[in-house]
Amino acid sequence: xxxxxxxxxxxxxxxxxxxxxxxxxxxxxxxxxxxxxxxxxxxxxxxxxxxxxxxxxxxxxxxxxxxxxxxxxxxxxxxxxxxxxxxxxxxxxxxxxxxxxxxxxxxxxxxxxxxxxxxxxxxxxxxxxxxxxxxxxxxxxxxxxxxxxxxxxxxxxxxxxxxxxxxxxxxxxxxxxxxxxxxxxxxxxxxxxxxxxxxxxxxxxxxxxxxxxxxxxxxxxxxxxxxxxxxxxxxxxxxxxxxxxxxxxxxxxxxxxxxxxxxxxxxxxxxxxxxxxxxxxxxxx
Amino acid sequence: xxxxxxxxxxxxxxxxxxxxxxxxxxxxxxxxxxxxxxxxxxxxxxxxxxxxxxxxxxxxxxxxxxxxxxxxxxxxxxxxxxxxxxxxxxxxxxxxxxxxxxxxxxxxxxxxxxxxxxxxxxxxxxxxxxxxxxxxxxxxxxxxxxxxxxxxxxxxxxxxxxxxxxxxxxxxxxxxxxxxxxxxxxxxxxxxxxxxxxxxxxxxxxxxxxxxxxxxxxxxxxxxxxxxxxxxxxxxxxxxxxxxxxxxxxxxxxxxxxxxxxxxxxxxxxxxxxxxxxxxxxxxxxxxxxxxxxxxxxxxxxxxxxxxxxxxxx
Amino acid sequence: xxxxxxxxxxxxxxxxxxxxxxxxxxxxxxxxxxxxxxxxxxxxxxxxxxxxxxxxxxxxxxxxxxxxxxxxxxxxxxxxxxxxxxxxxxxxxxxxxxxxxxxxxxxxxxxxxxxxxxxxxxxxxxxxxxxxxxxxxxxxxxxxxxxxxxxxxxxxxxxxxxxxxxxxxxxxxxxxxxxxxxxxxxxxxxxxxxxxxxxxxxxxxxxxxxxxxxxxxxxxxxxxxxxxxxxxxxxxxxxxxxxxxxxxxxxxxxxxxxxxxxx
Numbered sequence: 074x075x076x077x078x079x080x081x082x083x084x085x086x087x088x089x090x091x092x093x094x095x096x097x098x099x100x101x102x103x104x105x106x107x108x109x110x111x112x113x114x115x116x117x118x119x120x121x122x123x124x125x126x127x128x129x130x131x132x133x134x135x136x137x138x139x140x141x142x143x144x145x146x147x148x149x150x151x152x153x154x155x156x157x158x159x160x161x162x163x164x165x166x167x168x169x170x171x172x173x174x175x176x177x178x179x180x181x182x183x184x185x186x187x188x189x190x191x192x193x194x195x196x197x198x199x200x201x202x203x204x205x206x207x208x209x210x211x212x213x214x215x216x217x218x219x220x221x222x223x224x225x226x227x228x229x230x231x232x233x234x235x236x237x238x239x240x241x242x243x244x245x246x247x248x249x250x251x252x253x254x255x256x257x258x259x260x261x262x263x264x265x266x267x268x269x270x271x272x273x274x275x276x277x278x279x280x281x282x283x284x285x286x287x288x289x290x291x292x293x294x295x296x297x298x299x300x301x302x303x304x305x306x307x308x309x310x311x312x313x314x315x316x317x318x319x320x321x322x323x324x325x326x327x328x329x330x331x332x333x334x335x336x337x338x339x340x341x342x343x344x345x346x347x348x349x350x351x352x353x354x355x356x357x358x
Numbered sequence: 359x360x361x362x363x364x365x366x367x368x369x370x371x372x373x374x375x376x377x378x379x380x381x382x383x384x385x386x387x388x389x390x391x392x393x394x395x396x397x398x399x400x401x402x403x404x405x406x407x408x409x410x411x412x413x414x415x416x417x418x419x420x421x422x423x424x425x426x427x428x429x430x431x432x433x434x435x436x437x438x439x440x441x442x443x444x445x446x447x448x449x450x451x452x453x454x455x456x457x458x459x460x461x462x463x464x465x466x467x468x469x470x471x472x473x474x475x476x477x478x479x480x481x482x483x484x485x486x487x488x489x490x491x492x493x494x495x496x497x498x499x500x501x502x503x504x505x506x507x508x509x510x511x512x513x514x515x516x517x518x519x520x521x522x523x524x525x526x527x528x529x530x531x532x533x534x535x536x537x538x539x540x541x542x543x544x545x546x547x548x549x550x551x552x553x554x555x556x557x558x559x560x561x562x563x564x565x566x567x568x569x570x571x572x573x574x575x576x577x578x579x580x581x582x583x584x585x586x587x588x589x590x591x592x593x594x595x596x597x598x599x600x601x602x603x604x605x606x607x608x609x610x611x612x613x614x615x616x617x618x619x620x621x622x623x624x625x626x627x628x629x630x631x632x633x634x635x636x637x638x639x640x641x642x643x644x645x646x647x648x649x650x651x652x653x654x655x656x657x658x659x660x661x662x663x664x665x666x667x668x669x670x671x672x
Numbered sequence: 673x674x675x676x677x678x679x680x681x682x683x684x685x686x687x688x689x690x691x692x693x694x695x696x697x698x699x700x701x702x703x704x705x706x707x708x709x710x711x712x713x714x715x716x717x718x719x720x721x722x723x724x725x726x727x728x729x730x731x732x733x734x735x736x737x738x739x740x741x742x743x744x745x746x747x748x749x750x751x752x753x754x755x756x757x758x759x760x761x762x763x764x765x766x767x768x769x770x771x772x773x774x775x776x777x778x779x780x781x782x783x784x785x786x787x788x789x790x791x792x793x794x795x796x797x798x799x800x801x802x803x804x805x806x807x808x809x810x811x812x813x814x815x816x817x818x819x820x821x822x823x824x825x826x827x828x829x830x831x832x833x834x835x836x837x838x839x840x841x842x843x844x845x846x847x848x849x850x851x852x853x854x855x856x857x858x859x860x861x862x863x864x865x866x867x868x869x870x871x872x873x874x875x876x877x878x879x880x881x882x883x884x885x886x887x888x889x890x891x892x893x894x895x896x897x898x899x900x901x902x903x904x905x906x907x908x909x910x911x912x913x914x915x916x917x918x919x920x921x922x923x924x925x926x927x928x929x930x931x932x933x934x935x
Contacts, residue, residue: 084567085565085566085567088567089473089477089567091469092469092470092472092473092477093473093477093478094469095465095466095467095469095470095473096469096470096473096474096486096490096541098466099466099470099490099493099534099537099538100489100490100493102534103492103493103496103534105508106496106500106501106504106508109504109507109508110500110503110504113507156397157397157400158397159397160393160394160396160397160398161394161397161398161400161401163394163397164391164394164395164397164398165398168391168394168395169395169398175398177402178398178399178401178402181401181402181405182401183662184405184655184658184659185401185404185405187588187591187654187655187658188408188595188651188654188655189594189595189596189597189622189650189651189654190595190597191595191597191622191625191626191647191650192408192412192595192647192650192651193408194625194629195408195411195412195625195643195644195647196404196407196408196411198411198629199407199410199411199412199414199415199644200407200411203635220404220407223400223401223404224401227401251384251387252387253386253387253390253391277495278495281495281496281497281498281499282497283497283498283499283597283598284498284597284598284601284622284625284626287626287629287630288625288626288629288643290629293630310497310499310598313499313503314499314502314598314601314602317499317502317503317506317507317602318602325507328503328507329503329507332499332500332503335497335499335500336496336497336500339495339497343495480741552778554774554776554778555778555780555781557736557739557772557774557778558772558774558778558780558841558844559780559791559795560736560739560764560767561734561736561767561771561772561773561774561845561854562767562768562771562791562792562795562796562844562845562848563764563765563766563767563768563769563771563792563795563796563848564764564792564795564796565764565796568794568795568796568797569795572791572794572795573780573782573791573795576780576781576782576783577780577781577782579782671781
């Protein structure tokens with residue numbers, strides 16, 4: 074093909090390299106972050122760290138209240154957000170798909186998903202802590218987190234419901250099943266793995282949240298674990314925040330160790346979600 | 359599937375009326391349907407709750423202080439004896455950190471999207487996207503730690519007069535955090551560009567990179583813009599990174615090296631203290647929350663509309 | 673023009689020669705060894721029922737076929753006697769010599785009429801700015817679109833009607849001065865009057881360019897082409913001068929197809 078202009082292969086390759094770097098760089102930063110945190114916090118990690126209360130002495134401090142608080146929050150958030158979210162998803166997906174109200178609700182959920190988490194904190198403070206007189210309790214914190222993850226639960230549940238083929242619903246109707254029977258015996262069993270996976274991921278997000286809990290009034294120095302719904306509380310990320318904010322570098326080590334615990338918890342939750350999804354999906358098919 | 363709800367509506371309408379067992383069953387069905395509807399309504403009530411809480415406290419504040427001081431003062435010192443309520447220093451702090459973030463996330467995100475959609479093999483691409491999405495799932499408190507404890511000291515070696523708290527490292531780390539948002543949504547947009555346009559360019563003798571930069575990217579511009587706006591909105595609302603690493607000194611500056619305070623960080627600062635309900639200081643966090651809410655809402659709606667128009671066009 | 677009006681064109685040299693071409697999508701073979709000579713400055717039509725491989729065949733001619741995922745091909749295709757699949761040929765440079773017009777008009781949505789015409793030159797970095805206006809006018813005139821769009825060259829290309837968009841795409845192909853123009857069912861998305869304008873245009877372009885056109889529309893093949901190839905399930909059944917193929921086909925399957933017994 075003589076006579077044609079030559080192409081700039083070098084330019085093309087450079088661009089491809091640049092684009093590949095753009096993917097690699099954030100991942101490398103993440104790797105660096107994990108290594109840096111691990112390196113800093115590894116020394117503090119021990120069984121005692123998990124079972125001790127915070128202390129004025131950095132090397133004796135532990136995260137028991139944070140761990141237990143996060144567990145309380147997670148369970149309560151699940152109890153509140155899952156029925157609400159899955160119920161709303163079933164309603165939107167199986168009952169009122171075309172109505173104007175459901176379209177309004179859809180837009181509303183999309184908007185809620187974009188509201189900054191700290192604004193949910195203000196909602197929790199104004200509504201649960203003050204107006205409903207829950208005080209700065211673990212229940213108020215859980216209610217706040219539940220509203221925060223509600224849009225996500227609705228979205229993933231709808232996604233899961235949508236994967237159930239219409240033909241299966243029709244088959245159930247053709248057998249004389251009512252709509253509720255169809256949902257209960259045909260739709261939900263099939264959508265269940267997807268809903269469960271999404272729910273766990275939503276809860277993983279909830280326990281990583283800090284800002285709304287700070288606003289609702291989680292305590293930063295707690296030497297007890299919650300003993301009821303109305304008890305004051307702290308949480309893992311709050312405890313970490315407290316340690317990061319201290320000027321003494323010994324507490325920074327505590328913070329790093331706390332972060333390792335938080336990341337491992339989230340990793341476990343995500344792992345469980347993926348495992349359950351794979352297992353349950355296999356069972357169905 | 360527009361036809362589906364008609365089909366779904368049939369069985370209940372076919373239920374005979376009267377005191378038969380079916381009627382009892384259909385009553386239960388109706389109760390449950392009402393319960394499910396109530397769940398949907400709960401999401402609307404959440405929005406109403408946010409609006410109400412923000413509006414009530416903001417209204418009380420404005421009645422006491424007046425909107426003029428909020429908009430025309432240039433200092434924000436509600437916690438001092440000498441109180442000033444000019445919101446602009448906080449807005450400036452938020453803008454500054456968000457600008458730093460987007461300066462990182464825009465090129466990284468768009469290039470990543472191009473790599474995943476146009477350049478990577480399908481197998482590589484299947485790996486990239488979930489890996490990048492891990493970044494968006496890391497708790498923000500972790501990024502805050504990273505910015506303060508790791509990034510700032512590194513930057514201080516390169517920029518000697520960088521303060522311990524500064525907008526720069528908080529912004530840069532936030533940029534890494536929001537990169538996957540742009541990457542993921544912009545990749546969807548690029549992917550939605552019809553294959554025919556790429557073929558037309560190739561048939562003209564264009565090679566891969568000019569085709570991407572001059573045909574595919576411009577065609578996906580609406581979707582890419584939507585992804586960037588949603589990412590900025592996320593940066594504006596992000597709290598813990600800036601609360602930990604950017605400082606607590608509201609000031610009207612565009613210098614990323616000095617401590618500043620963002621809107622979100624101010625809310626955290628007041629919440630950490632012991633401010634009794636009903637005081638003016640307490641109300642200021644709702645005022646700042648209102649501004650934050652309106653700002654992010656405007657961006658989210660713009661992004662949503664852009665994305666919708668883009669989807670209709672392709 | 674009616675079926676028998678043009679005398680058989682004088683034999684012209686072969687521009688593109690297809691020899692034993694086989695093509696696959698994954699493991700699915702869609703062409704089983706096709707031989708087809710395409711003569712210079714003439715129109716060669718490729719007809720056949722849908723799924724017969726005619727689009728795949730034409731996409732092998734400018735190496736667009738290999739861009740699809742899992743697609744590959746074998747056999748030899750020569751342009752002016754040189755193998756276009758040989759190692760030293762850059763498919764990108766090849767496509768500047770062998771242009772293509774697609775089934776659906778696909779002007780670039782972000783560009784004006786003018787920019788669409790210049791797109792090929794800009795994309796290949798070979799635009800001479802001082803000549804841009806001339807290039808635009810010439811390509812649009814050649815594509816019989818100039819008079820309709822000369823007052824709105826800055827308007828978006830997508831604002832034109834379907835038929836105008838397709839002629840814009842033809843102008844876009846002509847602007848890079850190809851030697852061969854491949855057309856993959858260029859009228860299938862157009863109404864009858866737009867179709868007839870494109871057909872007139874093909875007839876006019878034949879003086880300058882070598883044209884290969886895929887069509888599922890037999891009358892169209894009869895109207896615009898000098899030679900016709902009939903493809904069936906990936907095999908070339910018959911190839912001859914268009915008049916002869918339509919008046920006295922040698923193969924009974926060709927006869928069945930052109931008389932409408934199947935397809």
